Amino acid sequence: MSVMKGLVVKEFREAFRDRRAIMAALFAIVTGPIIMAAVFMFQIEQELDVKDSYVEFVGAQYAPELITFLQANHVQSRQDMPENETEKWSKQEISLSIPHDYIERMQQGKPVILTLKADYSEKNLRTPLRRLESLIQGYSAQIGSTRLIMRGIDPRITTPITMDVQSTATPASKSGLIMGMVGMFIIMGLFTASMTAAIDTSAGERERHSLELILCQPVSTLKIVLSKVLCVSFYGAVAALLTMLAMTLTMSLLPLEKVGISIVVDPMTMVIITVMLLPLAFFAGIFQLFFAYRAKSFKEAQSYLSMILLLPMLVPMAIMFVPHKPEWLNYLPLAGQNILMGDLYKGESLDWMAFSMSGFSTIAISILMTLFLAKSLRSEKVVLALS
Amino acid sequence: MLKVDNLSKKFGEFTAVESISFEAKDGEITGILGPNGAGKTTCLRILYGLLKADTGVATIDDIDVAKSPLLARASLGIFPDQFGMSERLTAREQIEYFAQMHGLSGQALKEALDRVINELEMSDIADRRTEGFSQGQRMKVTLAQALVHQPKNLVLDEPTRGLDVMSTRLLRKQLLALKDKGHCILFSSHVMQEVAALCDRVIVVAKGRVVAQGSPQELCELAGKEYLEDAFVAIIGSDEGVAA
Numbered sequence A: 001m002s003v004m005k006g007l008v009v010k011e012f013r014e015a016f017r018d019r020r021a022i023m024a025a026l027f028a029i030v031t032g033p034i035i036m037a038a039v040f041m042f043q044i045e046q047e048l049d050v051k052d053s054y055v056e057f058v059g060a061q062y063a064p065e066l067i068t069f070l071q072a073n074h075v076q077s078r079q080d081m082p083e084n085e086t087e088k089w090s091k092q093e094i095s096l097s098i099p100h101d102y103i104e105r106m107q108q109g110k111p112v113i114l115t116l117k118a119d120y121s122e123k124n125l126r127t128p129l130r131r132l133e134s135l136i137q138g139y140s141a142q143i144g145s146t147r148l149i150m151r152g153i154d155p156r157i158t159t160p161i162t163m164d165v166q167s168t169a170t171p172a173s174k175s176g177l178i179m180g181m182v183g184m185f186i187i188m189g190l191f192t193a194s195m196t197a198a199i200d201t202s203a204g205e206r207e208r209h210s211l212e213l214i215l216c217q218p219v220s221t222l223k224i225v226l227s228k229v230l231c232v233s234f235y236g237a238v239a240a241l242l243t244m245l246a247m248t249l250t251m252s253l254l255p256l257e258k259v260g261i262s263i264v265v266d267p268m269t270m271v272i273i274t275v276m277l278l279p280l281a282f283f284a285g286i287f288q289l290f291f292a293y294r295a296k297s298f299k300e301a302q303s304y305l306s307m308i309l310l311l312p313m314l315v316p317m318a319i320m321f322v323p324h325k326p327e328w329l330n331y332l333p334l335a336g337q338n339i340l341m342g343d344l345y346k347g348e349s350l351d352w353m354a355f356s357m358s359g360f361s362t363i364a365i366s367i368l369m370t371l372f373l374a375k376s377l378r379s380e381k382v383v384l385a386l387s
Numbered sequence B: 001m002l003k004v005d006n007l008s009k010k011f012g013e014f015t016a017v018e019s020i021s022f023e024a025k026d027g028e029i030t031g032i033l034g035p036n037g038a039g040k041t042t043c044l045r046i047l048y049g050l051l052k053a054d055t056g057v058a059t060i061d062d063i064d065v066a067k068s069p070l071l072a073r074a075s076l077g078i079f080p081d082q083f084g085m086s087e088r089l090t091a092r093e094q095i096e097y098f099a100q101m102h103g104l105s106g107q108a109l110k111e112a113l114d115r116v117i118n119e120l121e122m123s124d125i126a127d128r129r130t131e132g133f134s135q136g137q138r139m140k141v142t143l144a145q146a147l148v149h150q151p152k153n154l155v156l157d158e159p160t161r162g163l164d165v166m167s168t169r170l171l172r173k174q175l176l177a178l179k180d181k182g183h184c185i186l187f188s189s190h191v192m193q194e195v196a197a198l199c200d201r202v203i204v205v206a207k208g209r210v211v212a213q214g215s216p217q218e219l220c221e222l223a224g225k226e227y228l229e230d231a232f233v234a235i236i237g238s239d240e241g242v243a244a
Helices: A002-016 A019-048 A064-072 A083-090 A102-108 A123-150 A173-207 A211-215 A221-253 A267-292 A298-308 A311-321 A327-331 A335-345 A352-376 A380-384 B040-048 B069-073 B091-101 B106-119 B135-147 B165-180 B192-198 B216-223 B228-237
Strands: A053-058 A075-077 A094-097 A115-118 B002-011 B014-024 B029-033 B055-060 B076-079 B153-157 B184-189 B201-206 B209-214
Touching: A002 A173, A002 A221, A002 B091, A019 A173, A019 A221, A053 A123, A064 A075, A064 A123, A075 A123, A094 A123, A115 A123, A173 A211, A173 A221, A173 A267, A173 A298, A173 A311, A173 A335, A211 A221, A221 A267, A221 A352, A267 A298, A267 A335, A267 A352, A311 A335, A327 A335, A327 A352, A335 A352, B002 B040, B014 B029, B014 B040, B014 B055, B014 B184, B014 B201, B014 B209, B029 B165, B029 B192, B040 B055, B040 B153, B055 B069, B076 B135, B091 B106, B091 B135, B106 B135, B135 B153, B135 B165, B153 B165, B165 B184, B165 B192, B184 B192, B192 B228, B201 B216, B201 B228, B209 B216, B209 B228, B216 B228
Parallel strands: A053 A075, A053 A094, B029 B184, B029 B201, B076 B153, B153 B184
Antiparallel strands: A094 A115, B002 B014, B002 B055, B201 B209
């Protein structure tokens, strides 16, 4: 027992004096919440205020009432464009042409053709164009209905079918995609934070010519691996918990309810997420150590692990795009935790089956890898690669 | 006591070590002398239990290394050819780490650390981080971590490489003191003066075989040369007759 304690103390001393590893961990903790906050802020701003769009009205004098109607609905004439908007709209021209016989044709009950000219491939114009179209359609329908009523006809005759759309989306479920991102950021934080520590204690130790002497001591390689996993996992777990707290805090500060998203994070949820993250920290630790030990130098290990770092990004991404998820996806390491975290942040109740199964599979795989790594450190191949 | 008997080791087609047998007795300093690539490192790695021999046995105090490596290593101190430093640890912490791997703890650990730090005259550097240590200071740390658990057997792999006179003398003094206390010391080297001055017995290894063994004096007589260096060259150069 005292042997194990000695090994662990040494690992912690080294890891927590490693400025490079600590910087990496801090970076991982801070980036997630910042990106998240930026994305949300932008989205909230976009959704909240309907901005004025500016349209070149050709022949405005022929249809003053239509123009007044549009202006009341945030479609302004380009002539009234304020100075600070000029740059933004200079490349995004919309022009609406009104024919000179507008009034005449209206009075005769003949159709009038308005011409809307704009670059329809321009992404930024999509919203103003859609709004303008529906405004004019609405205006046209209103006139049409009035004409029918004047002729003593019920205007509903022209709309035999009306759709009653009932969205079952709740403010909580609307947040699904975004909450999936929160889980991804937490898992990413876990991996990036423990990466440098994992490399330093494995490939770094080999590079410093310490590994061979350590392998010659009367200590089983399993104990050596365990002490390292414990330290690296601790690094990752602390970083993941801090990321989670920072994320939760960031989101509670943002006015998310204004975009119809609600996030429920009570202390119990945080405890459950913490319990879920611990096996995952073990997994991230052993997974990275396992591959870092395959490398001869710090740099080589870095290039291996940066590929592994893609895993926590790709797995959740892949899950997002699987339309009907098979049940067993919920039980895999990384995937399971990510789905569960998304659900929890959405305020759904915990799927205990998936919770325990994903925890179990994560721990089982990690234990297997630990044993395998301990065994491989006893192999001649590793010893021969030392010099 | 360290003993290897009829060791052979092949890496694919290449024979690194072939039927090597020798013994390093307690209270003696035994030198392994051999050119680069003679199989010294492979031989030592088999003795540490890192590599498995194809034939033969290596024992440390009569414990078979291949069968119970952890038990055998308990009475072994190793001074490797490269001084690996954990640069974020102080010298004392690093020695402590190795002492703990040998099962020392509590008061015994503290006493062992103080003892070895005093003996190697390194109390001035003991609580500094090893980053930026000179070669001599690194040697002291490395020697301290090999000796902290007072092993009965000590193996040194080219210990004087890159050391200045002062460090070499300190090392030599330590080895002679250990020998007088009845420890078994095995050390590999290229440096003839070192071997001639220190060793009671010399084992000459070339091309994976033991080509001669005996005291430095006996080797000179065997080769008919006045100096050990000439004897060494003569022995490994013409293994005919000598090896027999």
